[in-house]
Amino acid sequence: MGTTKTVVLGAGSWGTALALVLADNGKKVSLWSHNPDQVREINESRTNKRYLPGIEIPELIIATSSLGEALKGTDTVILAVPTKAIREVSGKISEISNAPLTIVHVSKGIEPDTHLRISEMIKEEMSPESLKAIVVLSGPSHAEEVSLRHPTTVAVSSENMDEAERIQDLFINQNFRVYTNPDIVGVEIGGALKNIIALAAGITDGLGFGDNAKAALMTRGLAEISRIGTKMGANPLTFAGLAGIGDLIVTCTSVHSRNWRAGNMLGKGQSLDEVLDSMGMVVEGVRTTKAAYQLAAKYEVEMPITETLYKVLFEDLPAKEGAELLMARDKTHEMEDLTNILNGN
Numbered sequence: 001m002g003t004t005k006t007v008v009l010g011a012g013s014w015g016t017a018l019a020l021v022l023a024d025n026g027k028k029v030s031l032w033s034h035n036p037d038q039v040r041e042i043n044e045s046r047t048n049k050r051y052l053p054g055i056e057i058p059e060l061i062i063a064t065s066s067l068g069e070a071l072k073g074t075d076t077v078i079l080a081v082p083t084k085a086i087r088e089v090s091g092k093i094s095e096i097s098n099a100p101l102t103i104v105h106v107s108k109g110i111e112p113d114t115h116l117r118i119s120e121m122i123k124e125e126m127s128p129e130s131l132k133a134i135v136v137l138s139g140p141s142h143a144e145e146v147s148l149r150h151p152t153t154v155a156v157s158s159e160n161m162d163e164a165e166r167i168q169d170l171f172i173n174q175n176f177r178v179y180t181n182p183d184i185v186g187v188e189i190g191g192a193l194k195n196i197i198a199l200a201a202g203i204t205d206g207l208g209f210g211d212n213a214k215a216a217l218m219t220r221g222l223a224e225i226s227r228i229g230t231k232m233g234a235n236p237l238t239f240a241g242l243a244g245i246g247d248l249i250v251t252c253t254s255v256h257s258r259n260w261r262a263g264n265m266l267g268k269g270q271s272l273d274e275v276l277d278s279m280g281m282v283v284e285g286v287r288t289t290k291a292a293y294q295l296a297a298k299y300e301v302e303m304p305i306t307e308t309l310y311k312v313l314f315e316d317l318p319a320k321e322g323a324e325l326l327m328a329r330d331k332t333h334e335m336e337d338l339t340n341i342l343n344g345n
């Protein structure tokens with residue numbers, strides 16, 4: 001018969017917005033936050049002002065700061081914390097829960113140094129007995145718009161597609177359309193790497209460049225994502241879908257994007273530390289740039305935008321010089337990557 005309630009771990013912008021989708025579908029939701037003040041605010045004032053200002057939280061959502069209480073009586077957990085907290089929180093779930101759980105992760109990142117995708121990190125932290133399946137939910141979906149019930153589309157993927165379809169049914173509604181995609185590698189890589197390009201797009205806007213520069217970054221950025229993603233085992237077609245070009249478009253062009261906004265401040269001359277201090281929310285692209293820079297070297301794949309952004313973020317290369325370096329690269333054939341992929345090289 002399945003679960004009586006659904007659990008969302010992480011009451012930031014995305015965890016709260018997804019809890020709203022579930023509540024709109026008539027589900028009871030246990031929303032876990034490690035911050036007791038935030039739990040009190042949600043339960044007493046029915047708001048989450050820091051992360052989703054102006055949005056009313058329905059009574060079907062009950063916040064708790066007790067992970068044990070949150071996990072009681074459920075078989076489905078939505079894991080909505082930043083990539084850097086995934087190991088810690090999934091390790092705690094594994095310690096506490098004695099039922100095999102389906103973990104739906106909604107985070108967008110790759111771990112620096114290990115180069116693991118999020119589902120791979122969760123697998124490392126959870127015991128096989130505590131894990132039924134891992135599903136990823138990803139796509140063009142700013143929390144601010146989801147919470148306003150604006151039309152949104154996402155993809156779910158898993159090695160267990162029966163569970164992916166169950167999660168599709170759990171979330172799908174009139175405002176939130178969920179597609180399935182069997183390519184978990186591509187869905188995770190697309191969601192993670194678009195944040196790098198969004199940071200770069202913000203930088204070009206901050207430098208005062210126009211739409212031509214942004215279109216160039218998005219198009220050549222997608223080529224770069226497809227190149228490394230395919231080497232890592234993704235289906236190149238996934239990058240033409242919601243978790244690829246779809247998420248790239250929304251993140252590079254929306255003022256809601258924290259990655260775009262951070263890039264924009266960098267382009268206007270602020271330091272990385274100043275930018276991150278002022279954001280108050282996660283900017284996943286910074287750590288992912290480090291991971292992707294390492295991945296490019298490991299797989300011997302050319303990722304010029306990623307490599308240049310790495311130098312801007314971590315080696316003090318002035319952003320304008322970074323743009324000049326990208327434009328001065330050796331001439332090349334636009335479709336070389338595509339031809340190689342189609343020929344299986």
Ligand SMILES: NC(=O)C1=CN([C@@H]2O[C@H](COP(=O)(O)OP(=O)(O)OC[C@H]3O[C@@H](n4cnc5c(N)ncnc54)[C@H](OP(=O)(O)O)[C@@H]3O)[C@@H](O)[C@H]2O)C=CC1
Pocket residue numbers: 010011012013014015033034035051080081082083085088089106107108109141142143144280281282284
């Ligand atoms: N926001 C969006 O529109 C979307 C976000 N995502 C992805 O979802 C993931 C989460 O992002 P988002 O909700 O936006 O991030 P936010 O910065 O808005 O919120 C992060 C939440 O995680 C909590 N948190 C951080 N570290 C820990 C920890 N160690 N243990 C427990 N809780 C922790 C924070 O709590 P506190 O602040 O109290 O420390 C906060 O509630 C990211 O990977 C992001 O890329 C995906 C699609 C859309």
Ligand SMILES: O=C(CO)COP(=O)(O)O
Pocket residue numbers: 108139140141142143195198247250251256257258259260282283284
């Ligand atoms: O992934 C997102 C939208 O799909 C959110 O992007 P930001 O983390 O840049 O806000």
